[in-house]
Amino acid sequence: MMKLPMHPDAAKQEWLAAARAAMEIESASIARAAARLNGALIQAVDLILAHPGKVMVTGIGKSGHVARKIAATLCSTGTTAVFLHPAEAVHGDLGIYTPGDPTVLVSKNGASEELRTLAPLLRDFDSPLIGILGSASSPLAAELDVLLDASVEREADPNNLAPTASAITALAVGHALAIALMCARKFTPEEFGRLHPGGQLGRNLRLFVRGAMHVEDEVARVAPETALRDVIIAMTRKPLGAACVVTPNGTLAGFITDGDLRRVLTNHDDIRTLRAEHAMTRQPVTIGPGATLGEALELMERRESQISVLPVVDDAGRALGLLRLHDVFLGSQRGSPEKL
Numbered sequence: 001m002m003k004l005p006m007h008p009d010a011a012k013q014e015w016l017a018a019a020r021a022a023m024e025i026e027s028a029s030i031a032r033a034a035a036r037l038n039g040a041l042i043q044a045v046d047l048i049l050a051h052p053g054k055v056m057v058t059g060i061g062k063s064g065h066v067a068r069k070i071a072a073t074l075c076s077t078g079t080t081a082v083f084l085h086p087a088e089a090v091h092g093d094l095g096i097y098t099p100g101d102p103t104v105l106v107s108k109n110g111a112s113e114e115l116r117t118l119a120p121l122l123r124d125f126d127s128p129l130i131g132i133l134g135s136a137s138s139p140l141a142a143e144l145d146v147l148l149d150a151s152v153e154r155e156a157d158p159n160n161l162a163p164t165a166s167a168i169t170a171l172a173v174g175h176a177l178a179i180a181l182m183c184a185r186k187f188t189p190e191e192f193g194r195l196h197p198g199g200q201l202g203r204n205l206r207l208f209v210r211g212a213m214h215v216e217d218e219v220a221r222v223a224p225e226t227a228l229r230d231v232i233i234a235m236t237r238k239p240l241g242a243a244c245v246v247t248p249n250g251t252l253a254g255f256i257t258d259g260d261l262r263r264v265l266t267n268h269d270d271i272r273t274l275r276a277e278h279a280m281t282r283q284p285v286t287i288g289p290g291a292t293l294g295e296a297l298e299l300m301e302r303r304e305s306q307i308s309v310l311p312v313v314d315d316a317g318r319a320l321g322l323l324r325l326h327d328v329f330l331g332s333q334r335g336s337p338e339k340l
Helices: 009-036 039-049 062-076 113-125 165-185 191-197 199-206 228-237 260-265 293-300 326-329
Strands: 055-058 080-086 103-107 131-134 145-150 219-222 242-246 250-255 309-313 321-324
Touching: 009 055, 009 165, 039 131, 039 165, 055 062, 062 080, 062 103, 062 165, 062 260, 103 113, 131 165, 145 165, 191 219, 219 228, 228 242, 228 260, 242 260, 242 309, 242 321, 293 309, 293 326, 321 326
Parallel strands: 055 080, 055 103, 103 131, 131 145, 219 242
Antiparallel strands: 242 250, 309 321
């Protein structure tokens, strides 16, 4: 096992203080950039909307990494975008342009030779130029149609050298542009889901409760007058963490979870006289089969006391089954995506 070097506690506290200070500097830099957003952002949105092709996003060094992320965010939120490496652009990659494609140039100082060489060449492609720059007085700024100010007072490291606050502020401005375009395009959650078919986020938007729920024959179903002992037996035979308490016509009268059983057993020495109606929640949180898994997750988690299982009911209140939190995360394995 590797032996860790020993450092005094005072030094460790200095590390922690420096880390917190870095985040505070970055947070303040973003807040100042947000306050500076003005008509230039609207102009950038209008410019992109007026040119329905793709948006090219370019930068070099750390700004290049930021540019890649901005391009990815634009793509995922309804604006077709491509990252263009500025050095490769002048060696043939300019062929990706269709006349009129807007370009977003990301740079801290606006002085990099690669971007300064590229900018005038893009005029041959009728490319409107939008800059996310840390210096409004830079040589590159003079080439732009729209300038989005991403300047910072200082970097977040103690030596004011590493591109930290400047990088995160440029990224935040890029995100602001992407979100404004989302609003302008009236980009919907359904469209977002179509662009994110993989991963949990995509499943939450594309899959429905009916495809992930446990249906009637898999679920413990009891009547309000069922003896509590028999409720426990039913929940043991169908161990999904809950039982639906239903009336003769199938309407959900209540819901009993494992937690409800524990509370009843804790508060009663003798359960022989207890019935399901004594342990059930009479007006449980429910969900319909046509809700998305994302909506189900919101119901389960966005509350003071989280719940891990939901009864599924139809419009008439009839019990159809139940959905566990576990099923939300395994939804794609139980059902297939349905068209929104």
